[in-house]
Amino acid sequence: MSAVLDLYDRLRHAPDEETRARVIAEAFDLLESRYPHLDYLVTVRHLSETELKLTKEIEAVRGEVKATELKLTKEIEAVRGEVKATELKLTKEIEQVRADLTKEIEAVRAQVAITAAETRSSILKWSFLFWLSQFGAVMLLLWRLWPHG
Secondary structure (H helix, E strand, O other): OHHHHHHHHHHHOOOOHHHHHHHHHHHHHHHHHHOOOHHHOOOHHHHHHHHHHHHHHHHHHHHHHHHHHHHHHHHHHHHHHHHHHHHHHHHHHHHHHHHHHHHHHHHHHHHHHHHHHHHHHHHHHHHHHHHHHHHHHHHHHHHHHOOOO
């Protein structure tokens, strides 16, 4: 506070305008040397203007975010629809493949059953011929070895 009073006294006792101007210039020089960033000080008006600008920018960004969100929601719903359609299509195709496989399995089972029956009859036929030939061989041996009487 004494610096202000000293400035006042120097201005009051200055003999002419040129000395007063010099005292004022020295005071400004002293002020600038104490506060080198004085020109960077922000006023309330500057803060209000900056706040308004930032508020407008925030609202603009919010609007863009909402628009993007709405667009993404629509795209997600479209993709969901496509996924459901694909899922239904795949389900139908899977059921068709299952039906085709069931038919093929039944055809293979029938073919296996026929082949098994044919094999069984073939084995039985050859077994019968084998038994018949064995019976003939045993009868021939018995006829040769047994005395005829």
